[in-house]
Amino acid sequence: MGKVIAAGVTVAALTAAGYILFGPDGKKNRRKINSWAVKMKGDIIEKFEQVKELTEPIYHSIVDEVAKKYEERKEVSQEELREFVNDMKQQWKEMARDAKKATEKSVRK
Numbered sequence: 001m002g003k004v005i006a007a008g009v010t011v012a013a014l015t016a017a018g019y020i021l022f023g024p025d026g027k028k029n030r031r032k033i034n035s036w037a038v039k040m041k042g043d044i045i046e047k048f049e050q051v052k053e054l055t056e057p058i059y060h061s062i063v064d065e066v067a068k069k070y071e072e073r074k075e076v077s078q079e080e081l082r083e084f085v086n087d088m089k090q091q092w093k094e095m096a097r098d099a100k101k102a103t104e105k106s107v108r109k
Helices: 002-022 026-032 035-050 056-070 078-090 092-108
Strands: none
Touching (some): 035 056, 056 092
């Protein structure tokens, strides 16, 4: 059971990264992505891998926690950061749905 949960968390983390870069708005996201945003996404994904179960409240708290680290950086405008955090939070439902489908497929196999 622990392996299934770990697989689900990993799938969720990869789904999050993939969705942001290759989802419906992926082309737009890749164009406007900054180096700080790439680093922040990496930090978020690392936090995803540390939790046993990724739920919406946990997802939001991870995004907020990592965002706090980036608030003080000079290369990050507060407006860009706020927009990025809002985009990340709005993508939860689609990521969760995609992760659930992927987990169901791996459990069947």
